[in-house]
Amino acid sequence: MLAFVAPSIDYHAFAPELIVVAILAILVLVDCFTSDYDKSSQSSVAGFGLLLALIPVVTLAMDGTVRGMFGSPESGYAYVVDTYSLILKALFLVSGYVVVLLSQTYIAEGDYWEGEYYQLLLASILGMMVMASARDLVSIFVALELLSIPAYMLAAWRKRDLKSDEAGIKYYLMGVFASAVMLYGMSLIYGITGSTLLTEVAANLRQFPAGQVPPIVVLAVVFVLVGFGFKVSAVPFHTWAPDTYEGAPTPVTAFLAVASKAAGFVALMTLVFVAFPGNTSTIEPLMFALSAATMTVGNLIALRQTNIVRLLAYSGVAQAGYMLAPLAVYGVSGTVGLQAIIAYLLIYAAMNLGAFAVVITAARKTRSGEISSFGGLIQYAPSLAVLMCLFLFSLAGIPPLGGWFAKFAVFRALVGAETGWGYALAVLVGINSVIALFYYARVAKTMVMDPAPDGDLSPVRVPFSLRAALVITAMVTVAVGVLPGLVGHFTDSVTIGAALGS
Amino acid sequence: MLAQVSDVVDACAGQAECVTSYSDFLRSWLTVGIFVALGFVMAGAMLGIAMVLRPSSNRRGRFQEQKFITYESGVDPVGWSWTQTQVRYYIFALLFVLFDVEAVFIFPWATRLEIYDLFGLIEMLIFIAILALGLVYAVRKKVLQWL
Amino acid sequence: MGNDVNIGYLTLSAILFGVGAIGLLVRRNALVMLMCIELMLNAVNLTFVTFGSMLNDITGQVVVFFVLVVAAAEVVVGLGIIVAVARRRPGATADDLRVLRG
Numbered sequence: 052m053l054a055f056v057a058p059s060i061d062y063h064a065f066a067p068e069l070i071v072v073a074i075l076a077i078l079v080l081v082d083c084f085t086s087d088y089d090k091s092s093q094s095s096v097a098g099f100g101l102l103l104a105l106i107p108v109v110t111l112a113m114d115g116t117v118r119g120m121f122g123s124p125e126s127g128y129a130y131v132v133d134t135y136s137l138i139l140k141a142l143f144l145v146s147g148y149v150v151v152l153l154s155q156t157y158i159a160e161g162d163y164w165e166g167e168y169y170q171l172l173l174a175s176i177l178g179m180m181v182m183a184s185a186r187d188l189v190s191i192f193v194a195l196e197l198l199s200i201p202a203y204m205l206a207a208w209r210k211r212d213l214k215s216d217e218a219g220i221k222y223y224l225m226g227v228f229a230s231a232v233m234l235y236g237m238s239l240i241y242g243i244t245g246s247t248l249l250t251e252v253a254a255n256l257r258q259f260p261a262g263q264v265p266p267i268v269v270l271a272v273v274f275v276l277v278g279f280g281f282k283v284s285a286v287p288f289h290t291w292a293p294d295t296y297e298g299a300p301t302p303v304t305a306f307l308a309v310a311s312k313a314a315g316f317v318a319l320m321t322l323v324f325v326a327f328p329g330n331t332s333t334i335e336p337l338m339f340a341l342s343a344a345t346m347t348v349g350n351l352i353a354l355r356q357t358n359i360v361r362l363l364a365y366s367g368v369a370q371a372g373y374m375l376a377p378l379a380v381y382g383v384s385g386t387v388g389l390q391a392i393i394a395y396l397l398i399y400a401a402m403n404l405g406a407f408a409v410v411i412t413a414a415r416k417t418r419s420g421e422i423s424s425f426g427g428l429i430q431y432a433p434s435l436a437v438l439m440c441l442f443l444f445s446l447a448g449i450p451p452l453g454g455w456f457a458k459f460a461v462f463r464a465l466v467g468a469e470t471g472w473g474y475a476l477a478v479l480v481g482i483n484s485v486i487a488l489f490y491y492a493r494v495a496k497t498m499v500m501d502p503a504p505d506g507d508l509s510p511v512r513v514p515f516s517l518r519a520a521l522v523i524t525a526m527v528t529v530a531v532g533v534l535p536g537l538v539g540h541f542t543d544s545v546t547i548g549a550a551l552g553s
Numbered sequence: 554m555l556a557q558v559s560d561v562v563d564a565c566a567g568q569a570e571c572v573t574s575y576s577d578f579l580r581s582w583l584t585v586g587i588f589v590a591l592g593f594v595m596a597g598a599m600l601g602i603a604m605v606l607r608p609s610s611n612r613r614g615r616f617q618e619q620k621f622i623t624y625e626s627g628v629d630p631v632g633w634s635w636t637q638t639q640v641r642y643y644i645f646a647l648l649f650v651l652f653d654v655e656a657v658f659i660f661p662w663a664t665r666l667e668i669y670d671l672f673g674l675i676e677m678l679i680f681i682a683i684l685a686l687g688l689v690y691a692v693r694k695k696v697l698q699w700l
Numbered sequence: 701m702g703n704d705v706n707i708g709y710l711t712l713s714a715i716l717f718g719v720g721a722i723g724l725l726v727r728r729n730a731l732v733m734l735m736c737i738e739l740m741l742n743a744v745n746l747t748f749v750t751f752g753s754m755l756n757d758i759t760g761q762v763v764v765f766f767v768l769v770v771a772a773a774e775v776v777v778g779l780g781i782i783v784a785v786a787r788r789r790p791g792a793t794a795d796d797l798r799v800l801r802g
Contacts, residue, residue, distance in 0.1 A: 055665070057672035079686050083693035189763055196770045200777050207781050216785045223778050224733060228724055231740040234767065235717055238744050242710075242751035247759055643783060647776045654772040657765050 064118040064132040066107035067140055071177045074100030075170060082166035090165035094158070094516075097169035098151040101176070105144050112137045121187075127250025129187035134545050138393060139183040139317050145523075146310045146400045147176040152520035153404075153411055154302040162210045163300065171201035172306065179314040186325060188237045188247040191318055192230075195282070198314050199226050202307060206299040218298025222307075225281055225291040233278020239271035240326075249326040257329045269333045275322060276337060282315030283371045286344040296364035301414065304360060305407035308367045309400045316374060316396055323378055324389060331382030339379040339472055346372025346483045353490050358420045359410055362490060363403070366446060369487060370399055373461055376476045380468035387467055390542040391460035397538055398445075398457040398531055405524030406442040408517060409435055416511045422494055427503030432511045436498045438525055443491040445528050448484050453531035456538060458484065644696050655684055709750040716743035730782045734775060741771045 062069070078096055085092065111118075111132060119128030150172065158168050178198030185191045203226060207219025241247055244255035259268060277288070284292040296304045323334060349369030356362040374395050377388030384391075410420070412435060417424040429436040445452035458480070465477040513521075531538050622629065662669060662677050669676075691697055720739030727733055745764045752760020 055668045055670075055673075057670075076683070076686055079690055083690055189759075189766055193766055193770065196773070200773055203777050203781065207784060211788070213785075213788050216781065216788060219781045220730065220785055223781055224724070224730075224737075227737050227774055227778065228721075228740075231717075231720070231737060231744065234741065234744045235747065238747035238751065238763075241748065241760065241763070242754070245755045245757060247763065643779065647779060650772050651776055654769050657768055661765075 058121055061118050061120055061132075063107065063114075064111065064120065066111075067104045067144070068177060068180055070104040070107065071100060071173055071180065074103070075173045075177065078166075078170045078173065082170065085166075091159065093166050093169045094151055094155045097173055098148055100173065101144050101148045101151065104180075105141065108137055108141050108144065112141075122248065127186065127248055129190055129248060130184050131186050132184055135389075135393075136183040138397075138541055138545060139313070140180045142313060142397055142400055143176055143179040143183070143310055146313070146404060147172065147306075149404045149408075149520050149523060150302055150306045150310070152516040152523075153305055153408055154300075155516040156415075156514045157300065157302050157411055161300070163208055164210070168205070168208065171205055175199075175201040175205070175306075176310065179310060179317070182314050182321075183317050185318075186249045186321065188241065188249070188252070188326075191321070192234060192237065195230060195233075195314075195318065198311065199230065199282075202226075202303075202311055205303045206295050206307070208300050208303060209298075212298075214298040215300070216298075218295040221291045222295040222299075225288075229278045229281030229288070233275050236271045236274025236276075236278065239267060240275065243268055243271060249321070252326045253328055256327065261329075261332060264330070264333065268330070272327055272330050272333050273337060276319065276334065279315050279319045279322070280341060283312050283319065283375070284345075284368050285341045285371055285375060286348040286368065289345070289349070289368045292368055293361045293364040296367075297358060297360050297420070301360065301407060301411050301420075304364075305404055305411075308363065308407070309403050312367065312371060313396045313400060316371075316392060319378065320389060320392060323381055328382075335379050335382060335472065338375055338381075339476065342372050342375035342379055342476060343479055344372070345369065345375060346479065350483050350486045350490075354486070356490070357422055359422050359425070359494065360420050362422065362494070363406060363410070366487065366490070367403065369483060370395075370403075370446070372483070373458065373480055374399070376461055376480060377464040379476055380465060380470060380473040383468040383470055383473070384464045386545075388464040390545055391464040393545055394460040394538050394542045395457040397542070398453040398528070401524050401527035401531070402442045402445040402452075402454055405521065405528060406439065406446065408520045408524060409439040409442065412511060412513055412517050412521070413439075416507075416509075422497055423501070423504055425494065425498045426501035427508065428498040430503065431508045435511060435513075438521055439498060440495045441525060441528060443495055445532065447488045447491040449488075451529075451532050453528040453538075455532055456535040459535070460542075648691060648696070652684065652688070706750050706754060709746060713743040713746035713750065716740075716746065730785070734778050734782070737778075738771065738775065741767055 074096065077100075078093060081092060081096065082090065112134070115134075117131065117133040119132075120130040122128035122130075151169065154168065154172070158165050175198045178194050178196070178201075182191065182194035182198060185194050203219060203223040206222045207215050209215030237247075240252060244252045246252055246255065256268065259265065281288040281291075296308065299307065327334060346369045349365050349367075349372055353362055353365035353369060356365060374392050377384060377391045381388050413425060413428060413432070414420065416432075425439075428439070441452065445454035448454045448458040461480060462477055465473045465480070467473075658680065659677065662673055666673070717740050720736045720743060723736035723739065724733050727736065745767055748760045748763045748767070750760075752758065752763075
């Protein structure tokens with residue numbers, strides 16, 4: 052019997068997660084001992100906690116050393132804090148904070164349980180942060196469930212509303228099915244390689260020479276990646292997304308569309324780059340097919356949407372297709388592809404959250420999600436209309452705005468690979484960007500050209516929290532577009548597991 | 554069979570080793586044999602006596618309706634077997650499932666309590682504290698109250 | 701014990717997983733779909749335990765603990781949502797949930 056050695060825990064590396072756990076515990080206690088009619092402290096504590104957790108992320112990034120826990124230098128570590136995980140943790144914390152800002156008035160004024168909302172939101176963000184550092188199949192699985200299970204509940208958060216229930220149950224069934232498929236793939240990988248540690252999985256998978264990979268390995272890899280395909284709403288696993296986005300409360304939709312999708316991409320990137328770096332012959336065709344189908348189908352269906360949230364949902368599906376594209380050439384482009392995806396994720400988070408912020412703000416007056424209800428927005432809320440145009444054109448990838456740099460990074464990875472597949476995907480991304488421009492421009496046209504549907508031109512009152520969210524997202528969107536070096540400075544330093552011998 | 558066994562015992566009478574090992578072995582199997590035989594006799598006797606005594610459901614053309622209801626004795630069942638249960642039981646059931654399953658992490662720790670030492674104790678205390686937080690929440694939200 | 705391939709157990713778990721997956725796609729009662737999910741997760745558990753025993757490695761069994769707990773949490777949440785739906789629409793099947801489409 053081996054003697055038990057207590058694992059040494061690097062509390063500095065764990066600090067962001069520990070802070071979120073502590074804030075979560077405080078939230079539960081405060082919720083338990085305050086009146087049901089006054090839960091206003093919850094949102095401020097949650098927002099404060101998320102910003103507090105950002106401090107150790109910054110100090111860790113300034114320190115710059117790669118920290119690993121639960122493992123050995125020879126075998127690799129199960130929990131790694133490096134630039135890759137830190138930049139993503141910062142993304143999750145900041146987008147979580149913006150979601151808290153978006154929720155503050157929405158949840159307080161509507162028919163919702165307010166206390167538990169922020170607890171579940173924080174639990175989900177905690178799962179995402181763990182996901183960014185997890186380098187082991189088991190911890191990836193636990194992180195995935197920790198971020199998904201609260202999200203299932205949040206999707207069904209609207210009380211006594213059949214739409215919201217339907218959103219929740221669809222999301223739940225698809226999500227659980229996906230995680231079961233992924234888990235089956237993980238069990239096969241464990242059986243083939245005899246380890247759940249990603250670095251050891253990679254080492255053991257390299258023993259199969261190219262072209263002689265047994266079918267069971269292909270099956271296992273495909274199962275695991277398809278499981279995350281659901282999470283990032285890649286076609287043909289996207290069917291839950293529009294229904295869930297429309298039925299769920301809008302701040303939750305923003306959270307699902309940005310943070311939850313980013314977490315799915317984080318897991319995909321970790322698995323592809325750390326666990327399966329040698330399985331290019333399996334993954335590249337799969338990712339090519341997923342990416343091409345996702346961007347094309349997402350854009351084509353988005354063309355005929357009349358509801359703004361559904362439109363953003365399908366546009367999000369299409370954006371996921373752009374983000375999947377660098378994975379189709381990851382064997383050649385390597386780190387450049389990784390950096391492109393991360394840059395895209397950061398910019399996508401800012402502009403998509405911004406678009407949802409405008410939708411939520413405008414719906415305070417119009418009480419509707421139809422695109423036609425945005426008519427005349429330029430007359431009674433000119434700043435809102437301008438901001439919405441900003442976010443939409445950024446999503447479309449028009450040059451002076453952030454979305455342009457995101458698309459450019461993806462193009463650079465695809466073309467830089469210098470393979471036929473890379474060029475083919477680059478052409479597809481280009482064609483799809485033109486299609487996407489149509490529906491983004493249609494919303495802009497409605498806001499500027501059409502009259503207000505009910506002729507009511509009274510101004511929209513914008514609460515402080517929503518104003519803050521709008522300012523943050525708009526600043527990031529514009530700054531990144533004007534100074535692309537800003538994001539490049541962060542993402543160019545990102546490498547995954549480089550110092551850990553993988 | 555009994556006679557054969559005693560023959561073997563007699564044949565080995567002079568040799569101490571043979572007697573103790575060989576006959577003991579057979580005798581223990583003899584016990585098993587008797588038990589098996591008794592078992593068959595008992596079961597057969599009970600079934601046979603019952604068959605003689607009980608009114609038969611299908612022999613001699615006598616059909617008994619009572620044989621086909623859910624409970625042969627006692628209260629006659631009324632209505633359909635799919636009935637509704639108070640939905641408030643389900644919260645208890647859910648809470649039970651959760652807390653019951655969490656115990657799965659405590660058992661392995663308990664079997665190696667000394668080896669994990671103080672580190673394990675603190676970790677488990679944190680784990681239980683977080684679970685207790687959930688319980689406090691349940692109590693405060695009055696889900697554990699009957700009615 | 702034993703490093704021989706327990707192909708029987710692996711086949712069984714593959715069949716169980718297939719039954720669960722097909723059941724989830726075919727059946728329309730939310731509760732039955734939940735049961736199918738449990739079937740899939742337990743098939744995974746069987747695979748993990750089989751591989752753990754084949755490889756003489758404890759990890760396979762440890763993973764089962766995590767899967768069990770997560771499955772319990774998932775079912776609790778799923779039942780909660782199903783009860784919320786059932787309160788609004790008694791006897792609703794998955795096909796009746798079609799307010800949202802397009």
